[in-house]
Amino acid sequence: MPKSMLKKIENISNKAEYNDYKKIVDEINHVKFDSLNKEKLLYKSIELKMKVSQGVCIDEIMIQAFALVKEAIRIALGFEAYDEQIIAGIAMHRGRLIEMQTGEGKTIAAVFPAYLNALSGLGCHILTFNDYLAARDAVWMGPIYEMLGLRVGFVQDNMKMQDKQKAYLCDVTYITAKVAGFDYLRDSICYEENECIQRPFNFVIVDEADSIIIDEAKIPLVIAAGGYQNDNTLSSTMDIIKGLKPKIHYDKDEYERNAFLTEIGLNLVEAQLCCDNLYSDENIKLLNEVHNTLYAEVILKKDIDYIVRDDKIEMVDEFTGRIAENRHWPDEIQEALEAKEKLEFKSKGRIMNQITLQSFIMLYKKVAGMTATAMDSAEEISEFYGLEVFVIPSHVPCNRIDYPDVIFTHKEAKYKALINEITSVHATGQPILIGNSSVLESDYMALKLKKLGIECQVLNAKNDELEAEIIEQAGVIGAVTVSTNMAGRGADIKLGGTKCESKDKVIALGGLYVIGTNRYESKRIDKQLRGRAGRQGDVGMFRFFISLEDDLIKKYGIDKIIPAYIRPKNQEEPIDDPRIARKINQVQRIIQGQNSDLRRALWKYSSLLERHRLQVYHRRLEILEDIDPLNVLENENQKLYEKLNTLFGEKCINKLEKQVALYNIDESFANYLAEVVIIQEGINLNIIGGKNPFRELQRETNLCFNTLQQDILENILMDFTNMELSESGLSSLRERIEPPTSTWTYLVKDNAIMDSLSSILTGSLGGGSVRIATFAGAPIVSIIRFIKKSSISIKNKFK
Incomplete structure (x- = not known):
């Protein structure tokens, strides 16, 4: 169907939906609560909450609920909510992503559906773009909710866990998407149920929705533990890279997203590293170091991609131009930048769990959103989230002159x-x-x-x-x-x-x-x-x-x-000449299309990892909450189980087995994530080997996950069979399986698969972390050189 026809149908559909909402607004405006004082408003709200608790569908009380909110806004803030804001509230309650122009009052509009959906007692999250907005909006809108008997709170990144827990238990919680995601990851590695600070996710309204669910959707949120110091080879490798000359020793792809060594550059680097073959298996660490330091030196620009503040590398968000708080490049890129700027290497840790923002938002039972700019990504929003974009007309016509x-x-x-x-x-x-x-x-x-x-x-x-x-x-x-x-x-x-x-x-x-x-x-x-x-x-x-x-x-x-x-x-x-302006607009549309295709490809692959993560998460939760204990010891070694019960008591051993199970699930999943990175890094070898890269990724990742499940069972049994049957042996095992003493969270700008997927699945040359993605942008001479120098390695890889 032609685009013009689709647009026409879309406009007709939007208008019909708008007219439907306008009728509902007329009904809301006919409900008169202005004669009620604050006490009677509260009583009316409690009455609605009782109805919901007795099984009345919230759709049946929407008109009265919205009328209550409208009156509470008038009393608490001193102005009338206008029809367009109420229409936006209705649309969001019905699971729409509304496009509402800047200054039209999205913050007020969100209160209507938030209140209605929070009457169930299951909670409502309003995801904002930063901590400042979360605190501001909660304080600003707080009197409205409180007048209607609901508790409102907000979560800040630096809050104590007890304060966060209280805020999450509120009926309406304002919080950034990233902080909510990080807290979810922390809960996912808790050993005690009372340490978890979040409850099951119910309804969410995503503010600045296109930025969060489109621009940042592919970014993995990570929780890490432990850590180790890097050795000194990275600094010396960076010194070699800094001595290379552009066009002679290295070049960049046509989009300047990747850098690669030329034949002359490769020979020079190998000579200075005293390395005969940089591509041999024993030199894989050096190969990665060369690629990462070259990328950090040539592609990443100070005060454009990152700044140095307080002796730390701080990433600049490519969409907002602001500091992307708590975000890193993958460890090797981050360390290469530290070497470039001659900063002290920070300790890097082992990733215990991760989730993309896209997958995190999909955990909510019901999703709605609001933004000033959504229609340009309407197709993608519908495809990824099942959200339809609904445009709210301006309350007052726009008088801006666009030159x-x-x-x-x-x-x-x-x-x-x-x-x-x-x-x-x-x-x-x-x-x-x-x-x-x-x-x-x-x-x-x-x-x-x-x-x-x-x-x-x-x-x-x-x-x-x-x-x-x-x-x-x-x-x-x-x-x-x-x-x-x-x-x-x-x-x-x-x-x-x-x-x-x-x-x-x-x-x-x-x-x-x-x-x-x-x-x-x-x-x-x-x-x-x-x-x-x-x-x-x-x-x-x-x-x-x-x-x-x-x-x-x-x-x-x-x-x-x-x-x-x-x-x-x-x-x-x-x-x-207007033709030049048209060319610029044309290419901007092409770039948008390429980026959309890349996100689609990444979603396809990250969905596979998310299915695995959810399986592990739900099984772990069943064990944590004693819904369905694993009981490996009792099922696989009844004799040892009975002996341990006799020595230490059944209650003690059951609790210990729970802890051992949780520990081994976490350890095995961390190993799985590390193995997945290695699989991702080998994607270019699959290309050279003539295999379908996505199918190979899927096959190898599934094999890795099957191994994970077997490892969990075997390691639990091993912990008990190797335990010394004494009080000291019991204490020793307890100490070894304690949860991490310290964890930290961050976002990873790109993962290892980004570049290769961009070149394979969108036909463009990708950007982001380098790792082994050199081939995507390298000239054919480099690829031939690689094949010649590592034919044995490739043969082994593709047996």
Whole structure:
């Protein structure tokens, strides 16, 4: 079916659904609770809660529940919720992901479905983008819930476990997706039921939904324990890599996502490492070190991909340009960066468990979401989560003026025009927000402006904690704010400042002027920046200043697909040929499609791992909660079981067997995860061996999981058969199977499979961690060299 026809059907469907919701809103508005005082409102809410506890479906009480919330909002916050917010609430209750423009009141809209679904007593989570928003929204919305007899709480990353447990037991809990996921992983390795801080997941509303469930969905959340120090070879390997010359010793793929050694470079590195064959089995550690240090040195850029703060490498989020808290590259890449920046190596640990954000969100019984930008990813959202996107019309029509892009041949001309534009607009007093693509660029812009005597506030990864205060003042007369992109900032810029003192003056000047200095890989990110102007019907304006030398253009070779006869030579004036603008839009759509295909491929593979993880998790939970003990000793060695019962008592041995089972499940699963990494690293060897890579991954991972299950049983029996039958032997076993004394959590930017899947399954050359992904981007001479030098290894791999 043609896209135009699909769009037409979609619009008709959306309109019909909207009309249905509008009728429900009319019924809600006819319910009059304004004559009730606070005590009577609370009594009415308790009455609804009683009905739900007696088996009444929450859909049957939705109209009264929403009317109660509307009245509570009026009393607690002093304003009326408008129809569009109530419609958004109805849609979310029905499991929709709503698209609602910036400043239209998503935070208020979420209270309606949160209250209704929390009446069951099973809890509701509202997943926010950061800790600041979780605390802010819980405090702001708290009086509404409390007036209706519900408990509201929020969870922060640095909270004590007892405080987190209390917050999770609240009827409505505000929390970031990452912190909720990390707490789930901690619970998954608990040895005592009362140590678990979360209860079963019920209903979730995902704020900034596209950022969380699309942009960050593939990122694994990890819990690690133990650790060991790296040896000194990495530093010496990095010193060798730093001496290599581009184009001579190494090159990059066409998208500049991977780096690889040339024939000359490989010979030089082997000579300096005193290694005859870098690709032989005994040199696999060195091979990985070379690849990882080359990637860290050549591909990852300081103040663009990461910053160094307090002697630590801190990753910069590629979508928000802010510090990605608690996130690492895979260990080998992280350590290579530490070697590059000559920092002390941090202790790395053993991964005990992991889950992607995508899989974590799917654990909830019912999912809804809200964002300002969803339609561009509607198909993907539906495919991955079964969520349909529903667009909420603006309460007040948008008055923002969106100017066409201003395109220059080179960066120097762009920045010159940009500075001139800012200077002339600033002279009028109109507030300006400048969205940049990196920390480096935002610092550069701020320095340029300050040299001209234009004071500006900088909002980027280096001062993330001040962002709320900076945003609050971005709409005042004369304000100039330089920022990395605004995705997930979670705050609206009010004209005239927080109290709107000078709002009329700002309106007369044209409102907030938002300037983008780069196009992004995703149109959604562009729209998030654009949406900062023109909130709630305010006037505003938006414009992109871009050049054919910008990172997006160079990275994906857009300039190469622009025919020579329409591409002008370097000039100071903007390019006025509309064909070039169309080419840029075309390639942005292609990039979005490639990234979508990559996420689809990763989902296919991560689903396999998630099925294995869930099997282990549910079996472990049955043992932890004494629902279905494993009883390996009793079933497999009855004689030893009876002997141990006689010596130490049945209660003691049953408890000990439970602990031994939990310990061995955790140990075996950690071994499984480590083995899966090795399987992933071998994906390129499968390509060279002529095998279907995904089928091989699936086959080998299933074999690995079968081994895991057998290992658990055998290791439990071994622990008991090897135990000395005495009090000291009992104590010794108890000490050995104690849970980890310390754990830590982090996110992994990419996993080892990322690059290879991107090249195999999307037809593009992937980015991310390198490991053994050199072949995806290497010239044919390197692949031939590899095959010649490691033919014996390959033969063994594919027996």
